Amino acid sequence: xxxxxxxxxxxxxxxxxxxxxxxxxxxxxxxxxxxxxxxxxxxxxxxxxxxxxxxxxxxxxxxxxxxxxxxxxxxxxxxxxxxxxxxxxxxxxxxxxxxxxxxxxxxxxxxxx
Amino acid sequence: xxxxxxxxxxxxxxxxxxxxxxxxxxxxxxxxxxxxxxxxxxxxxxxxxxxxxxxxxxxxxxxxxxxxxxxxxxxxxxxxxxxxxxxxxxxxxxxxxxxxxxxxxxxxxxxxx
Numbered sequence: 567x568x569x570x571x572x573x574x575x576x577x578x579x580x581x582x583x584x585x586x587x588x589x590x591x592x593x594x595x596x597x598x599x600x601x602x603x604x605x606x607x608x609x610x611x612x613x614x615x616x617x618x619x620x621x622x623x624x625x626x627x628x629x630x631x632x633x634x635x636x637x638x639x640x641x642x643x644x645x646x647x648x649x650x651x652x653x654x655x656x657x658x659x660x661x662x663x664x665x666x667x668x669x670x671x672x673x674x675x676x677x678x679x
Numbered sequence: 680x681x682x683x684x685x686x687x688x689x690x691x692x693x694x695x696x697x698x699x700x701x702x703x704x705x706x707x708x709x710x711x712x713x714x715x716x717x718x719x720x721x722x723x724x725x726x727x728x729x730x731x732x733x734x735x736x737x738x739x740x741x742x743x744x745x746x747x748x749x750x751x752x753x754x755x756x757x758x759x760x761x762x763x764x765x766x767x768x769x770x771x772x773x774x775x776x777x778x779x780x781x782x783x784x785x786x787x788x789x790x791x792x
Contacts, residue, residue, distance in 0.1 A: 572722075599779070606787075607784075607785075608768070608782055608783070608784040608785050609723075609768065609782045611779070614779060656722050656723070658722075665711045665772055665773075665778065665780075666728075667711075667713040667725045667728055667770075667780070668713075668723075668725070668780060669725075670715075670722035670723050670724070671722050672721055672722045673720070673721065673722050675720075
């Protein structure tokens with residue numbers, strides 16, 4: 567079955583550490599996105615990529631980094647520069663051209679300990 | 680850029696009654712309007728969408744209406760059931776190139792048994 571997979575589901579990070587969240591899709595979608603969701607809040611765009619080897623900052627990119635070396639994969643690194651990283655992170659993908667909406671993954675809950 | 684406002688932020692309805700969630704958008708060039716349902720601890724799922732060449736679309740108990748002149752669109756859920764309890768997000772985008780979705784802030788819908 568085609569879909570988008572995020573791993574791990576839960577992640578704990580010590581202060582000062584970098585962590586990488588995985589996002590893989592087998593939908594043959596060109597575009598991929600990372601969102602952050604805080605409790606009871608909406609979706610805030612961190613980074614997005616519309617094509618391999620290219621990505622753009624979203625509204626809250628500070629303290630995060632991404633890469634897009636393969637069409638299927640769009641990992642997000644939460645760096646130690648992100649002062650408040652505890653949140654629910656969502657990855658999404660979409661086809662290019664006519665908009666058919668996004669397919670979201672099931673999310674990764676990151677907690678700083 | 681596009682701005683999407685969503686109301687109400689919380690909504691409680693008696694099981695069997697109808698629920699209506701409303702969104703307004705600012706960009707008159709927007710022509711694609713999806714709705715997402717997010718259950719607790721999961722990623723949002725697309726439940727229905729509408730394009731600007733249509734005024735209304737139905738899928739069983741859910742329907743979406745669009746008023747392009749007033750720049751607002753609404754989600755209607757009839758005969759509500761406990762499993763309809765979730766957070767609902769509206770979104771809007773232009774329908775050409777690789778335009779990103781702009782999301783509303785979400786509505787927490789609670790169905791009272």
